[in-house]
Amino acid sequence: MKIIDKKIIAPNVHEMTLAAPGIAEKARAGQFAIAIPNRFSERTPLTLADWDAGKGEVSVVFLEIGDATRDLAALTTGDEMYSFTGPLGQPFDIDKFGKVGLVGGCYGIGGILPAARAMQAAGNEVVAFSEARSSFLLYWNDKLEEAAHDVRYSTSDGSLGRKGHAHDLLAENLEEGEHFDRILAIGCTFMMYRIAQVTRPYQIKTVVSMNPIMIDGTGMCGACRLSIGGKTKFACVDGPHFDGHEVDWDVVLARRKAYLEEEIVAKER
Amino acid sequence: MAKIIPTKTPMREQPAAQRVRNFDEVPHGYSLEEAVQEAKRCLQCKKPFCVEGCPVGIDIPSFITYIKEKKLREGIDRIKETNILPAICGRVCPQEEQCEKRCILGKKHQPVAIGRLERFLADWERNEGKAELPVVAKKTGKRVAVVGAGPAGITVAADLVKQGHEIDVFEALHEPGGVLVYGIPEFRLPKDIVFTEIDFLKKLGVRIHLDTVIGMITSLDELLEEFDAVFIGTGAGLPWFMGLSGENLNGVYSANEYLTRANLMKAYLFPKYKTPITVGKRVATIGGGNVAMDCARSALRLGAEESILIYRRAREQMPAREEEIHHAEEEGIQFNLLTNPIAYHGDGRGWLKNIECIRMELGEADESGRRRPVPVDGSNFMIPADVLVVAIGNSPNPLIPNTTPDIATTRWRTIETDPETGRTSKRGVFAGGDVATGAATVIQAMGAGKIAARGIQAYLETGEW
Numbered sequence A: 001m002k003i004i005d006k007k008i009i010a011p012n013v014h015e016m017t018l019a020a021p022g023i024a025e026k027a028r029a030g031q032f033a034i035a036i037p038n039r040f041s042e043r044t045p046l047t048l049a050d051w052d053a054g055k056g057e058v059s060v061v062f063l064e065i066g067d068a069t070r071d072l073a074a075l076t077t078g079d080e081m082y083s084f085t086g087p088l089g090q091p092f093d094i095d096k097f098g099k100v101g102l103v104g105g106c107y108g109i110g111g112i113l114p115a116a117r118a119m120q121a122a123g124n125e126v127v128a129f130s131e132a133r134s135s136f137l138l139y140w141n142d143k144l145e146e147a148a149h150d151v152r153y154s155t156s157d158g159s160l161g162r163k164g165h166a167h168d169l170l171a172e173n174l175e176e177g178e179h180f181d182r183i184l185a186i187g188c189t190f191m192m193y194r195i196a197q198v199t200r201p202y203q204i205k206t207v208v209s210m211n212p213i214m215i216d217g218t219g220m221c222g223a224c225r226l227s228i229g230g231k232t233k234f235a236c237v238d239g240p241h242f243d244g245h246e247v248d249w250d251v252v253l254a255r256r257k258a259y260l261e262e263e264i265v266a267k268e269r
Numbered sequence B: 001m002a003k004i005i006p007t008k009t010p011m012r013e014q015p016a017a018q019r020v021r022n023f024d025e026v027p028h029g030y031s032l033e034e035a036v037q038e039a040k041r042c043l044q045c046k047k048p049f050c051v052e053g054c055p056v057g058i059d060i061p062s063f064i065t066y067i068k069e070k071k072l073r074e075g076i077d078r079i080k081e082t083n084i085l086p087a088i089c090g091r092v093c094p095q096e097e098q099c100e101k102r103c104i105l106g107k108k109h110q111p112v113a114i115g116r117l118e119r120f121l122a123d124w125e126r127n128e129g130k131a132e133l134p135v136v137a138k139k140t141g142k143r144v145a146v147v148g149a150g151p152a153g154i155t156v157a158a159d160l161v162k163q164g165h166e167i168d169v170f171e172a173l174h175e176p177g178g179v180l181v182y183g184i185p186e187f188r189l190p191k192d193i194v195f196t197e198i199d200f201l202k203k204l205g206v207r208i209h210l211d212t213v214i215g216m217i218t219s220l221d222e223l224l225e226e227f228d229a230v231f232i233g234t235g236a237g238l239p240w241f242m243g244l245s246g247e248n249l250n251g252v253y254s255a256n257e258y259l260t261r262a263n264l265m266k267a268y269l270f271p272k273y274k275t276p277i278t279v280g281k282r283v284a285t286i287g288g289g290n291v292a293m294d295c296a297r298s299a300l301r302l303g304a305e306e307s308i309l310i311y312r313r314a315r316e317q318m319p320a321r322e323e324e325i326h327h328a329e330e331e332g333i334q335f336n337l338l339t340n341p342i343a344y345h346g347d348g349r350g351w352l353k354n355i356e357c358i359r360m361e362l363g364e365a366d367e368s369g370r371r372r373p374v375p376v377d378g379s380n381f382m383i384p385a386d387v388l389v390v391a392i393g394n395s396p397n398p399l400i401p402n403t404t405p406d407i408a409t410t411r412w413r414t415i416e417t418d419p420e421t422g423r424t425s426k427r428g429v430f431a432g433g434d435v436a437t438g439a440a441t442v443i444q445a446m447g448a449g450k451i452a453a454r455g456i457q458a459y460l461e462t463g464e465w
């Protein structure tokens, strides 16, 4: 699959656009693809962040953090992606809910863009929350501002929007009496966990986009199992979206424990 | 009449101590002399029961005669009339329950080593490097879509392309072959063999589309708009777990994940290939089938110090092939029979540390006639392990039934098919293999493929459903 365009949109954040007409035609907000950058690489799930059925193109956004994403980042405009499979997973449940809050962090800022468009098209009032450590790490502000009615930024260093995290900002908005009918969150596990904690007392349905380790992504290997409301579910075919209040976060965080501390450290720095 | 040699001509193999540290194939295969010697053991029965025991009905006595006469080309051509994957079946078929079980010689002595002879011919052809292309019928203009490139799908594709139809195979993964590439390990079935067979299919004109998940990028109904018939051979799906506490600890794998990492993603060649696998010092595998044997044997080869098998019944009741059990024993796998896990305990940091087990004893026979294992009260004990592989089976692949509401499934979520024709409840759609029968064998999947190919051929000719 040909890479039509590849660019760095923030430090360490890459946007890649591929010629994938079949996927572009079928993609719906919340679905993902699995990429293998070269013959030796891992299968890597990536949320579909944007697509154009007319041009037959799809875009993904990823952070260069490990081996797999380093291999992805090494590819450039004009290169061939070894393998790219999608769309996979269930799309977001899109309906007219009323007022919808979409929370995106790291790769999830790209991930909430299609949801913003679909939710707006379905007649919702859409508020996007975009978070990063600093303003220069935010991306797609213009795209989000076009797709949502309101975009609220938060940065750890306070360089744009509220100082702190998206969950701090959302908590504040809720305390002030703002009402949301539904929240969707895409990003790192810890961010989604915090968002689910914030909305729980208000009983706002909160959909989180889980990103466990996956291998095949087609309902075969079972690596991506999660405990949801006491039942075992598989993120690749049952998800990746689940009710954040039903996710057994202890298990998820324990399974990610090896990486969690680094994630927090990286975010707080 | 020559004197009957009571035992099979032995096959040379890698010594256990050496092979547990590599992924090379274990048995070496027969030389021409050995094959001829073994072929001479065949009694050439008038009414060959062995053929009846073969799910695809290979003309066994006839290919064995060709070996005896050293007419290897004729021999392999004879097999290929009915079986397009002899190099694979010769290695992984449970011959002891099929052709060889019915061999007359086997009543008193060891049966003829039919599987080894089949393998011999297939290997000869591959090493000669010139597999002959069968005659393909005149183009019919009909198009058939095959979903899934496992043994069932490959068989349908091969049989129908020979009839002159245009065949497109759609495969979800980045390599064709199904379980043959993602499940069965290299040391039992070298992947080059699978790729040679797939190449053969391509030479016959079959188009294979990888990275294509039917039900997601294209629905079954969309396929039916473009194709005259569709075959579903999507195989096995999500693994079963026992629902024990601690199942989500780090270090706990399903067999599918463990084997997919090791085989398809080549974790055994890490770090050249980048997919990691937790090697572990003590690896435990739960189950008693072929899949469990493959996991337990892979663990040693990946570098584990000890590999432990936990199975709730007795050795005689293990569903794995005798040959696999034997190889596993030779390699030093520790068998904990009549033992069942009841909980997994972590090290307090999210990793597996101990498997709590209970001893079992055999009680009354159940409906299947097997004596049911019952737990012995108070016999709990711990087996320390840092990696655990759960190999207790899986459900059928859910994607097509989930995205095709009008296709009938059984209560086990397998796709309902007519055993005579492979037809499903949906017009123009056929199915076979593990997705229709639940986990079975390569040759049964191929047998189902053959039946469906005939069913499709009849449907294409008559248009009647």
Ligand SMILES: Cc1cc2nc3c(=O)[nH]c(=O)nc-3n(C[C@H](O)[C@H](O)[C@H](O)COP(=O)(O)OP(=O)(O)OC[C@H]3O[C@@H](n4cnc5c(N)ncnc54)[C@H](O)[C@@H]3O)c2cc1C
Pocket (backbone or CB within 6 Å): A218, B092, B093, B094, B147, B148, B149, B150, B151, B152, B153, B170, B171, B172, B173, B176, B177, B178, B179, B180, B183, B184, B185, B212, B213, B214, B215, B233, B234, B235, B236, B259, B290, B291, B294, B397, B399, B400, B432, B433, B434, B435, B439, B440, B441, B442, B443, B445
């Ligand atoms: C570890 C292991 C060891 C085994 N050992 C033996 C043995 O020694 N002898 C033996 O006879 N049998 C053995 N078996 C069983 C045997 O491999 C299976 O019965 C056989 O492969 C089933 O063939 P199939 O064609 O039905 O499905 P599969 O081989 O499972 O192939 C199905 C294919 O369909 C693809 N697919 C699934 N969904 C879709 C979709 N929606 N769109 C497109 N493609 C899709 C899958 O990716 C897969 O490639 C073993 C199985 C395992 C797991």
